[in-house]
Amino acid sequence: xxxxxxxxxxxxxxxxxxxxxxxxxxxxxxxxxxxxxxxxxxxxxxxxxxxxxxxxxxxxxxxxxxxxxxxxxxxxxxxxxxxxxxxxxxxxxxxxxxxxxxxxxxxxxxxxxxxxxxxxxxxxxxxxxxxxxxxxxxxxxxxxxxxxxxxxxxxxxx
Amino acid sequence: xxxxxxxxxxxxxxxxxxxxxxxxxxxxxxxxxxxxxxxxxxxxxxxxxxxxxxxxxxxxxxxxxxxxxxxxxxxxxxxxxxxxxxxxxxxxxxxxxxxxxxxxxxxxxxxxxxxxxxxxxxxxxxxxxxxxxxxxxxxxxxxxxxxxxxxxxxxxxxxxxxxxxxxxxxxxxxxxxxxxxxxxxxxxxxxxxxxxxxxxxxxxxxxxxxxxxxxxxxxxxxxxxxxxxxxxxxxxxxxxxxxxxxxxxxxxxxxxxxxxxxxxxxxxxxxxxxxxxxxxxxxxxxxxxxxxxxxxxxxxxxxxxxxxxxxxxxxxxxxxxxxxxxxxxxxxxxxxxxxxxxxxxxxxxxxxxxxxxxxxxxxxxxxxxxxxxxxxxxxxxxxxxxxxxxxxxxxxxxxxxxxxxxxxxxxxxxxxxxxxxxxxxxxxxxxxxxxxxxxxxxxxxxxxxxxxxxxxxxxxxxxxxxxxxxxxxxxxxxxxxxxxxxxxxxxxxxxxxxxxxxxxxxxxxxxxxxxxxxxxxxxxxxxxxxxxxxxxxxxxxxxxxxxxxxxxxxxxxxxxxxxxxxxxxxxxxxxxxxxxxxxxxxxxxxxxxxxxxxxxxxxxxxxxxxxxxxxxxxxxxxxxxxxxxxxxxxxxxxxxxxxxxxxxxxxxxxxxxxxxxxxxxxxxxxxxxxxxxxxxxxxxxxxxxxxxxxxxxxxxxxxxxxxxxxxxxxxxxxxxxxxxxxxxxxxxxxxxxxxxxxxxxxxx
Numbered sequence: 049x050x051x052x053x054x055x056x057x058x059x060x061x062x063x064x065x066x067x068x069x070x071x072x073x074x075x076x077x078x079x080x081x082x083x084x085x086x087x088x089x090x091x092x093x094x095x096x097x098x099x100x101x102x103x104x105x106x107x108x109x110x111x112x113x114x115x116x117x118x119x120x121x122x123x124x125x126x127x128x129x130x131x132x133x134x135x136x137x138x139x140x141x142x143x144x145x146x147x148x149x150x151x152x153x154x155x156x157x158x159x160x161x162x163x164x165x166x167x168x169x170x171x172x173x174x175x176x177x178x179x180x181x182x183x184x185x186x187x188x189x190x191x192x193x194x195x196x197x198x199x200x201x202x203x204x205x206x
Numbered sequence: 207x208x209x210x211x212x213x214x215x216x217x218x219x220x221x222x223x224x225x226x227x228x229x230x231x232x233x234x235x236x237x238x239x240x241x242x243x244x245x246x247x248x249x250x251x252x253x254x255x256x257x258x259x260x261x262x263x264x265x266x267x268x269x270x271x272x273x274x275x276x277x278x279x280x281x282x283x284x285x286x287x288x289x290x291x292x293x294x295x296x297x298x299x300x301x302x303x304x305x306x307x308x309x310x311x312x313x314x315x316x317x318x319x320x321x322x323x324x325x326x327x328x329x330x331x332x333x334x335x336x337x338x339x340x341x342x343x344x345x346x347x348x349x350x351x352x353x354x355x356x357x358x359x360x361x362x363x364x365x366x367x368x369x370x371x372x373x374x375x376x377x378x379x380x381x382x383x384x385x386x387x388x389x390x391x392x393x394x395x396x397x398x399x400x401x402x403x404x405x406x407x408x409x410x411x412x413x414x415x416x417x418x419x420x421x422x423x424x425x426x427x428x429x430x431x432x433x434x435x436x437x438x439x440x441x442x443x444x445x446x447x448x449x450x451x452x453x454x455x456x457x458x459x460x461x462x463x464x465x466x467x468x469x470x471x472x473x474x475x476x477x478x479x480x481x482x483x484x485x486x487x488x489x490x491x492x493x494x495x496x497x498x499x500x501x502x503x504x505x506x507x508x509x510x511x512x513x514x515x516x517x518x519x520x521x522x523x524x525x526x527x528x529x530x531x532x533x534x535x536x537x538x539x540x541x542x543x544x545x546x547x548x549x550x551x552x553x554x555x556x557x558x559x560x561x562x563x564x565x566x567x568x569x570x571x572x573x574x575x576x577x578x579x580x581x582x583x584x585x586x587x588x589x590x591x592x593x594x595x596x597x598x599x600x601x602x603x604x605x606x607x608x609x610x611x612x613x614x615x616x617x618x619x620x621x622x623x624x625x626x627x628x629x630x631x632x633x634x635x636x637x638x639x640x641x642x643x644x645x646x647x648x649x650x651x652x653x654x655x656x657x658x659x660x661x662x663x664x665x666x667x668x669x670x671x672x673x674x675x676x677x678x679x680x681x682x683x684x685x686x687x688x689x690x691x692x693x694x695x696x697x698x699x700x701x702x703x704x705x706x707x708x709x710x711x712x713x714x715x716x717x718x719x720x721x722x723x724x725x726x727x728x729x730x731x732x733x734x735x736x737x738x739x740x741x742x743x744x745x746x747x748x749x750x751x752x753x754x755x756x757x758x759x760x761x762x763x764x765x766x767x768x769x770x771x772x773x774x775x776x777x778x779x780x781x782x783x784x785x786x787x788x789x790x791x792x793x794x795x796x797x798x799x800x801x802x803x804x805x806x807x808x809x810x811x812x813x814x815x816x817x818x819x820x821x822x823x824x825x826x827x828x829x830x831x832x833x834x835x836x837x838x839x840x841x842x843x844x845x846x847x848x849x850x851x852x853x854x855x856x857x858x859x860x861x862x863x864x865x866x867x868x869x870x871x872x873x874x875x876x877x878x879x880x881x882x883x884x885x886x887x888x889x890x891x892x893x894x895x896x897x898x899x900x901x902x903x904x905x906x907x908x909x910x911x912x913x914x915x916x917x918x919x920x921x922x923x924x925x926x927x928x929x930x931x932x933x934x935x936x937x938x939x940x941x942x943x944x945x946x947x948x949x950x951x952x953x954x
């Protein structure tokens with residue numbers, strides 16, 4: 049498969065890459081850039097485990113091709129925060145028990161960032177609706193809603 | 207208080223606290239490493255081809271086309287598959303199933319692996335697999351439960367449940383002044399952990415290193431070793447995190463064995479990760495059931511008989527019969543009890559244990575039947591259950607090790623507001639005109655223990671390392687087990703380093719049956735106790751220790767110091783004791799299991815009561831669960847935050863069982879037509895509102911040294927029936943088939 053030159057920003061760093069045209073964004077992030085926080089869950093855009101931000105909007109990276117990302121800016125869970133400098137949502141997901149096995153967690157976090165950007169003060173119903181593009185099979189949904197509500201209440205919604 | 211425990215249980219400040227997950231930081235930052243996140247150098251990607259027929263033979267594969275595709279390095283078919291040392295039909299370990307590893311060209315179910323393709327990239331292997339373009343000689347698929355084809359189950363341990371009979375069942379039927387005879391059906395469900403099954407395999411000579419999600423590390427090592435003819439100790443498994451398991455990740459599966467074989471053949475590391483669609487086939491599922499329940503009561507609404515016959519689907523080539531009917535044992539004080547199992551062989555993958563195997567499906571039918579019986583008796587469903595409350599185990603008369611079910615009923619009902627419930631259905635509407643109904647169900651789950659070992663090492667600085675090959679598949683082992691270990695050593699949690707999730711550690715047993723915290727925790731508790739015992743001996747013999755000469759006294763450990771019991775003026779720090787003894791460290795070992803004679807003395811179960819409210823659109827028949835309260839008595843709760851999360855998750859699985867999950871077969875091809883997350887529905891955030899969990903206090907001195915009963919599965923058990931019963935209460939319709947669908951209510 050012929051390669052395509054790609055220039056983009058991932059988690060604040062300029063990345064130049066040569067990718068085949070059929071490489072999914074999810075595989076590009078995981079295999080080529082070793083950013084394995086982004087997960088494969090369904091490859092059909094239903095489960096949301098692969099959610100990342102593209103130019104600030106949440107995108108399911110298993111439904112996107114890497115070659116579409118030329119000139120774009122991508123944020124994965126690794127770019128959201130790190131140990132010692134967590135994003136408020138990461139802190140709250142941890143404290144409120146908004147995770148169990150943790151496999152869906154990166155996707156939920158990215159979807160939550162997008163939700164709070166669009167709606168800094170969502171009520172519970174809006175949170176539930178806003179995150180219904182992400183599946184948690186451990187079904188830790190209550191803790192996830194608690195985490196997002198408390199993040200918003202602390203004024204970190206925008 | 208009975209004195210079945212050898213020593214009083216010491217609990218310090220760690221166990222019982224809602225400690226935040228220790229693995230949380232890795233999981234929110236994306237640094238928790240799951241199997242497929244590993245990509246060793248020189249890696250090959252494996253993709254298998256799933257059969258698209260359910261019965262017959264593969265007659266042709268276009269191997270040349272696949273091999274010609276750039277980047278494809280190997281195509282493995284039954285024609286060239288390298289030899290395996292083990293028999294794919296053998297069952298080398300507990301919980302094993304017969305596996306498909308290209309041993310011949312037959313197809314036994316849709317989704318069975320029929321070829322494996324290796325490629326330099328995932329894309330190349332995927333395209334190679336597509337190019338194989340299989341042709342088949344297909345036979346008609348059998349995918350529906352047919353009563354006429356059913357055969358009794360020959361009891362044989364795991365997967366072949368024995369029937370149970372207590373009392374005179376015929377007399378129980380005859381004595382009934384009111385009776386019901388109802389049949390409930392449950393659908394095939396697939397575990398679908400968010401992390402699909404995967405493996406990264408690397409060989410070095412005859413040593414095999416695996417990253418593989420496993421609910422039982424040492425047992426899996428033995429299983430893989432069997433197929434490759436090497437000693438179990440030659441297999442190493444790393445599994446620090448599982449992206450869910452739910453019973454499907456305990457044993458080697460065919461695709462994983464094939465990937466390991468490919469790594470051996472090519473001399474390169476191989477990664478295989480199932481697609482979501484491939485999760486509907488060779489990795490187990492909850493088999494469909496059809497259950498007949500005949501209940502009878504006397505004039506006082508006392509049950510004269512519970513007669514529960516289960517018919518379960520299994521595969522054409524292996525036995526796993528859902529032990530659904532046994533859910534009727536151990537719960538209600540019926541005069542006579544019978545559970546019987548029959549099976550029907552279908553062209554499906556072999557079913558297996560899925561979160562609350564037996565209990566989830568069996569209780570769904572039983573709790574609905576109880577509701578129907580209460581309706582026939584004209585009494586409130588909770589009152590009916592209280593009238594048939596079992597003070598000792600029905601049939602056997604064994605005492606319960608503990609049973610706070612009455613408190614669960616009372617506290618749950620109080621919290622839910624059950625007392626205002628109208629007896630008749632279709633009496634309540636909300637402000638929007640939605641039909642509103644309340645239902646309830648009882649939850650029961652056994653408290654099995656497996657066997658586990660652990661090691662605790664006290665270091666010279668007073669900190670400790672504790673080790674066992676425990677598994678965290680999301681339930682919180684990294685945290686709860688560390689809490690237990692810290693308490694056993696009398697150390698604050700942050701002084702304890704906990705290692706788990708690796709097969710080189712002492713055997714942590716099986717993360718299943720809701721028994722992992724009790725078993726692995728019991729081993730850690732014993733290992734810590736062993737360290738403290740040795741420390742006491744050293745200190746008592748040391749003339750320079752304040753504890754010198756206190757050898758006959760009991761010691762207790764807290765905050766890194768050893769105290770003479772009842773005399774806080776005499777204490778010594780762990781670090782000082784070790785320093786004076788010139789020891790760099792002190793190692794203790796522990797193990798835990800349940801002695802068979804202990805298992806015979808008591809009926810050991812967790813209990814619970816679940817109350818549900820549903821709202822149903824009177825015209826469209828759309829059902830929403832709007833409120834649920836679950837009250838559970840499950841012995842000692844090590845970490846309330848984690849336990850609540852488990853119980854809530856179980857209740858949501860109950861919603862899912864009642865309203866969402868069903869694998870549907872196309873009767874012509876035998877394929878599952880909804881084998882993905884678009885068609886196979888599980889609850890999302892929007893489906894889940896108003897859930898509440900109460901944990902009811904329970905001290906159980908018999909169940910195990912820690913008094914832990916387990917919380918991983920019981921949440922489902924009462925919930926399914928509670929929701930179905932609430933739907934009846936809202937609509938007046940008994941839908942005797944799960945999941946309950948809009949069309950069932952529209953046509954009821």
